[in-house]
Amino acid sequence: MEPRNDFAVAIDVGGTNIRAALVSRDLKLSGENRRRIDKTSPTALLNEMAACATEALRDSLGVSGIGVAMKGYVDTRTGITIASGNLGMKNVPVGPFLEDRFGIPVCVANDVQAATTGELRYGAGRDFRDFIYLNVGTGIAAGLVFDGRLCRGAANLSGEFGHTTVDRDGWPCPCGQKGCLEEIVSGPGIVAQARRKLQKYPDSLMRRSIESGELTASRVFALADRGDEAAKQVMSESAEYLGDGIVNLVNLLNPEAVILGGGVFTDAESFIKLLEQHVRAHAIGEAVRSLRSFETSRLEVDKAGLIGAAALVFARENK
Ligand SMILES: [Zn+2]
Numbered sequence: 001m002e003p004r005n006d007f008a009v010a011i012d013v014g015g016t017n018i019r020a021a022l023v024s025r026d027l028k029l030s031g032e033n034r035r036r037i038d039k040t041s042p043t044a045l046l047n048e049m050a051a052c053a054t055e056a057l058r059d060s061l062g063v064s065g066i067g068v069a070m071k072g073y074v075d076t077r078t079g080i081t082i083a084s085g086n087l088g089m090k091n092v093p094v095g096p097f098l099e100d101r102f103g104i105p106v107c108v109a110n111d112v113q114a115a116t117t118g119e120l121r122y123g124a125g126r127d128f129r130d131f132i133y134l135n136v137g138t139g140i141a142a143g144l145v146f147d148g149r150l151c152r153g154a155a156n157l158s159g160e161f162g163h164t165t166v167d168r169d170g171w172p173c174p175c176g177q178k179g180c181l182e183e184i185v186s187g188p189g190i191v192a193q194a195r196r197k198l199q200k201y202p203d204s205l206m207r208r209s210i211e212s213g214e215l216t217a218s219r220v221f222a223l224a225d226r227g228d229e230a231a232k233q234v235m236s237e238s239a240e241y242l243g244d245g246i247v248n249l250v251n252l253l254n255p256e257a258v259i260l261g262g263g264v265f266t267d268a269e270s271f272i273k274l275l276e277q278h279v280r281a282h283a284i285g286e287a288v289r290s291l292r293s294f295e296t297s298r299l300e301v302d303k304a305g306l307i308g309a310a311a312l313v314f315a316r317e318n319k
Pocket of ligand 1: 162163173174175176177180182
């Protein structure tokens with residue numbers, strides 16, 4: 001049996017930055033560091049990940065392993081990142097490279113599956129056997145937990161909820177399809193809706209933020225709360241689109257809880273309220289009755305990625 005050490009090195013590879021930290025079993029973070037991602041080659045990125053891990057490891061005593069959360073399609077069994085579009089990676093052996101370099105076990109997973117593992121071990125998911133973790137930020141994805149276990153799918157691709165088709169004649173999506181949910185209600189999708197709404201409401205308070213390139217979903221929701229008609233419409237239409245998507249998930253999977261994470265749910269109280277009302281009004285009655293909780297993640301947004309990456313290591317010991 002492998003020794004159970006009290007720390008894991010967590011590496012969170014986002015769209016622009018790599019972050020790393022040493023994470024203890026009781027979630028104390030130390031040795032936190034970050035770098036801008038070098039996208040010139042997969043080798044450059046691997047070396048940066050190793051440098052971040054080395055920095056995080058500086059004060060460590062006993063480390064159980066390295067957990068890596070990254071965007072894209074990841075084969076968790078081999079630790080190979082099969083494809084990560086925005087990092088330009090294809091078939092990159094992230095796990096084997098770090099294992100060679102550090103001589104300890106490495107667990108690699110896609111960012112949302114890692115975040116779901118974090119919820120399951122440390123977050124709101126501890127209280128439920130069946131739940132959906134829904135992440136809405138620059139993209140949209142879901143982590144599905146049945147009977148206390150993350151459902152990964154045949155090729156570890158489960159959870160691509162953002163590419164649910166909601167409008168066959170809708171906007172083109174980078175995945176090659178049209179009218180994906182992600183194009184409408186991800187953070188950038190909500191901003192795009194706001195931009196279209198200005199044609200009808202040129203005096204909207206959203207205009208100034210759009211022109212300065214600073215409009216975010218939470219700003220839209222704040223302006224809706226202040227009574228701006230166009231922002232109110234964007235917020236309620238977003239709640240309907242995303243709500244319909246969640247209704248489908250709830251009817252299909254019958255979860256006890258829906259846990260919301262990601263930037264779009266930060267400072268979004270009114271939006272979340274509308275969303276829950278929509279789901280409870282439109283999902284099948286029995287499924288709604290067993291939906292005990294509709295809540296935001298209790299993990300801090302900026303730490304959730306690192307906590308998820310560390311949870312991959314600690315969860316592995318329980319298998
Ligand atoms: Zn798509």
